[in-house]
Amino acid sequence: MGYLSSPRASGLPLPQPNTLAGHLWMAGDPGVIDEMVSVAVASLNLSEAEIEDLRLYAQERSAAIQTLAQALGHAEDEPELYPTIAALWLELRFDWQRHNEVMNYAATRIMPLPRVAAHGAVGSAILARLEDLLLPEHRDELAGHAIRLLEAVVPPQTQLVNPS
Amino acid sequence: MSFVSDNIFKTLPNISRADADAAGIGIVQVDDQGVIKLYNKWESEMADVPVPSAEGRNFFTQVAPCTNNRLFFGKFKDGVGQGTLDTEFNYTFSYKMKPTNVQIRLYRHPASRTNWVFVAPRAA
Numbered sequence: 001m002g003y004l005s006s007p008r009a010s011g012l013p014l015p016q017p018n019t020l021a022g023h024l025w026m027a028g029d030p031g032v033i034d035e036m037v038s039v040a041v042a043s044l045n046l047s048e049a050e051i052e053d054l055r056l057y058a059q060e061r062s063a064a065i066q067t068l069a070q071a072l073g074h075a076e077d078e079p080e081l082y083p084t085i086a087a088l089w090l091e092l093r094f095d096w097q098r099h100n101e102v103m104n105y106a107a108t109r110i111m112p113l114p115r116v117a118a119h120g121a122v123g124s125a126i127l128a129r130l131e132d133l134l135l136p137e138h139r140d141e142l143a144g145h146a147i148r149l150l151e152a153v154v155p156p157q158t159q160l161v162n163p164s
Numbered sequence: 165m166s167f168v169s170d171n172i173f174k175t176l177p178n179i180s181r182a183d184a185d186a187a188g189i190g191i192v193q194v195d196d197q198g199v200i201k202l203y204n205k206w207e208s209e210m211a212d213v214p215v216p217s218a219e220g221r222n223f224f225t226q227v228a229p230c231t232n233n234r235l236f237f238g239k240f241k242d243g244v245g246q247g248t249l250d251t252e253f254n255y256t257f258s259y260k261m262k263p264t265n266v267q268i269r270l271y272r273h274p275a276s277r278t279n280w281v282f283v284a285p286r287a288a
Contacts, residue, residue: 043262117263
């Protein structure tokens with residue numbers, strides 16, 4: 001789907017092409033993201049309801065990305081847009097991380113959860129599209145901070161023994 | 165019976181890049197912290213991560229962050245800490261790829277104290 005043929009995610013004007021906001025708009029292209037959904041669907045055994053749920057999940061993220069691109073679409077917004085993209089990348093990364101944990105722990109202990117695997121796969125594919133807009137050193141720094149942030153959170157011993 | 169053949173084990177720890185690339189499974193050598201020393205062609209293609217982008221980076225936190233949990237990295241750290249890393253288990257990779265079910269073997273070569281991650285596909 002081309003730049004101008006993408007449906008508008010909101011009533012805001014389209015960002016200019018070849019700007020950070022323009023690239024972000026393209027990263028959220030619903031046509032491309034829908035192709036990611038199709039790839040995930042082809043590799044997993046999902047019910048019709050689960051496929052619909054996955055499409056909705058992907059469309060919501062596509063719309064969030066494109067709305068951000070439109071809302072901070074002026075050239076003077078770029079200094080604020082860049083860290084906001086970084087924040088969105090972190091948000092999606094934590095979201096993917098949760099899906100990854102649920103998927104692998106569930107598979108180990110009970111049974112595979114293809115719905116969760118599908119959400120994780122699509123979420124990480126969207127993450128990869130945003131990642132291209134961040135400098136590699138910033139991406140590494142964010143990922144490192146995210147890991148250290150969670151490593152520092154150790155539950156009190158009483159909670160481990162008695163969850164109530 | 166492991167998916168890693170005896171022939172591969174016999175080549176450790178000095179397996180050449182050519183031999184590693186010729187293997188039909190993923191072969192990754194990492195140091196005790198997880199920094200990648202060798203990343204073979206199969207693994208590179210499966211993960212869609214070019215070899216130069218992987219080697220020198222941390223396998224568990226930077227290249228394959230889906231392994232940064234107690235199920236995977238935890239087993240590695242425990243095994244390296246005890247000097248007896250040798251475990252095989254099923255896992256699913258999902259980071260920037262379609263969900264891919266794999267078998268994993270984590271192995272520490274006792275004599276050379278080198279660490280190896282072997283990866284092979286498995287049916288769901």
